[in-house]
Amino acid sequence: MTHVVVVGAGVGGLGAAVRLVGAGYRVTVLEAATTIGGKLNIEHADGHTFDTGPSLMTMPFTLADTLAAVDIRLEDVLELLPVEPICRYRWHDGAQLETWTDDDRTAAELERFEHGAGQEWHALLAQGRRTWEMSLPLFLSEPVGSFVDIARRSGRPIDPRDIQAHVTLSQIARRRFRDPRLQQVIERFATYAGADPARAPGTLSVIPYTETAFGAWHPQGGMHRIAEVLRDAVESRGGTVRTGARVTRIIVRDGAAAGVELADGERIDADAVVSNVDAARLYGELLDAPREARQVAEAPQSVSGFVLMLAVRGRTPELAHHNIWFPRDYRAEFADVFDDPQPPHDPAIYLCNPAATDASCAPDGDESWFVLVNAPRHGPVDWERAGERYQEQLLDRLDALGLQARERAKTIIRRTPADLERLTGAPGGAIYGTASMGPRSAFLRPRNESPAARRLYLATGSAHPGGGVPLVLLSGKIAAQLVLRDCG
Ligand SMILES: Cc1cc2nc3c(=O)[nH]c(=O)nc-3n(C[C@H](O)[C@H](O)[C@H](O)COP(=O)(O)OP(=O)(O)OC[C@H]3O[C@@H](n4cnc5c(N)ncnc54)[C@H](O)[C@@H]3O)c2cc1C
Known part of the structure; x- marks a missing residue:
């Protein structure tokens, strides 16, 4: 039986694995961390649960299509709750705007700001x-x-x-x-x-x-449930998902991927390898592929994120599920992130309050806030040093917005770009690998079929077609199709 090793149990690796077990292959998923999910992870504190990465689920048909490969119906394993409004935006001048899946309703909102904007x-x-x-x-x-x-x-x-x-x-x-x-x-x-x-x-x-x-959705129980249903789907067809299994090398024989070596020296043979690892690490560390490593390194890197998770006492009726406060000068924020990297002075603040839709994320009457701002990668900014101070700055901003964050928080968990790098292996904590900048950027992302070795495929947000849960699932789909093409 053809054996495929998948390196990494993020959405891309698990998504590809579901399709491969569905096609009848023997599949082993090897995950370095002690938990599955990669960036789509979960954190617990004081009876609260927090999604540590994605908080907005779009295009759920990509997940349904993946599960269909093993005859599982999405609605049988996951309850998707609609999120309305999709987002509530606020500005310094007190203005507020909401977007909805009802486009007429959103158009009417925009029209309040500018005549003709609805059209x-x-x-x-x-x-x-x-x-x-x-x-x-x-x-x-x-x-x-x-x-x-x-x-x-x-x-x-x-x-x-x-x-x-x-x-x-x-x-x-x-x-x-x-x-x-x-x-x-x-x-x-x-x-x-x-x-x-x-x-x-x-x-x-x-x-x-x-x-x-296609709507904005929240899986009942949190976004991490997506990783769990994918893992369960792999195991339902006899696939294996191992955590705490760090791959240190892709074994290449006669120009083709032939297995992997783990940190403890164990070797696992394979007929094909699917890598869910960030493309920069795959080519820079797991393979001897200097040309591909250079190409990835030379492309502009995507933004990272600075995250605070707050276990908050009480409810906040003025918060929607997804909330944004825009800065006075948005251009200055992107200059801080990309041009002259430094912790952004006045960033747009994103606050996800899933309790607005799903009470299971917090004890009765409380809330679990996920606060995210765009941040330059770790490296150009030393986030090990800057993290604590920036946390205080962000809490000042939340308090200035009237949210009483310091007073109401039972616990605050901080995730800097340096933490993101350490926990998921993303270089510098760049969330999406290389960034989509420039008219040809979409064509320049690392390919799903590796040019460095035959029978090596990439299923990751750092490769084609890009990051974000739905596109990463499509990356897994393309990689699985290539395995099928080559391994029969
Ligand atoms: C703060 C934040 C907010 C986000 N918000 C959204 C959102 O709202 N909506 C959305 O759709 N997307 C969002 N995203 C993006 C989304 O999370 C990612 O695009 C997606 O989860 C990436 O999946 P992946 O499978 O490509 O990679 P990852 O999730 O990075 O998984 C890769 C896995 O490979 C493992 N690995 C690495 N090296 C090795 C090795 N040597 N051996 C074994 N295993 C290894 C890692 O431990 C990891 O588990 C967000 C991300 C972050 C961080």
Whole structure:
């Protein structure tokens, strides 16, 4: 029986493993950490639970499609709770705006800010739909190619306006809206790909369409449940998931991946290896692949994040599930993150309050807050030193917003970019590997089929088609399809 080793039990590794056991392969998943999930992890304190990474689930059909490979129906294993509004935005001047899956309702919200903005919102979603309908089958579900490959697959010439890669996200925001606050709402979608909106391709303007069309969801019990149902699906078909198993080397024989070596010296033979490890580490540490390592290292790296998790006494009716407070100067925040790396002085604050949807995350009447701000990677900033001070700065901001964070918090857990690097192996804590910046960036991500060795495949947010749970599941799908193609 063909044996496939998957290195890493993040969403990408587990997603690929589900598809591979479904195809009848013997599958062994090896995870370095003591828990599964990678960035999609969980933390407990004082009876509270916290998702440590993703907090917004979009495009649930990618998860349903993965589980279908082993005949499991998503609705039988996970209850998805709709999150409405999708997000509540606030500004220094007291203004507040909510986005909803009902596009008319969101359009009416935008119209309050600027005459004609509602119509522009509808036009943005219509454009997003065209981009989506082209990119899902031709780009997001296939091994990365070039613009020419996409045209070949589509069977007709591609109109660049459908892809919107020739303009930046900031340009799209400015062309559609005059009000700087509405521009910020659009620009923020660049951070879903870890990028600077002034350099991110306008293609990312597809995101509001996907949120509106496919909804914003919260799995009952927390986002980490996604990793658990994937692990259970692998095991339901006889696959093995081992934690505490750090791979130190991919064994290559006659130019093809033939197994792995673990930190304790154990060797495991395989007919193919799927790597869920960040591409920079795969090529820099697990393989002798200097050319690929250099290519990844030279690409711009994505944003990291500075996280506080607060076990909070009492409820906060003014909080939605997803909340954003924008800074006065959004441009300055991206300059602090990308141009002159330093802890951002006045960052946009994201606060996720899952108790608004799912009371199981906290003791009765209390809340579990997940607070995230964009942060430069560990390295350019020494987050081991800067973390404590920045925590105080952020708590000052939360208190200034009237949230009484210090007074109400029973426990505060801090996760800096340095912690993210240590816990998940992401270099510098970069959440999305290389960043989507520049019109061709989507084509330059590491490939799912490794050029460094045959029968070695990448299923990770640091490779094609990109980061975020749904795209990582698609990465796992593409990698599994390549294994099937090559191993029969
Ligand atoms: C703070 C934060 C907020 C986010 N918010 C969202 C959100 O709201 N929505 C969304 O969709 N996405 C979000 N994301 C992004 C999302 O979490 C990631 O894109 C996704 O989880 C990455 O999955 P992955 O499988 O590619 O990698 P990872 O989750 O990094 O998994 C890789 C795994 O490989 C293991 N590994 C590494 N090296 C080895 C080795 N040598 N041997 C064995 N195992 C190894 C690691 O321990 C890890 O478990 C967020 C991420 C963070 C950190």
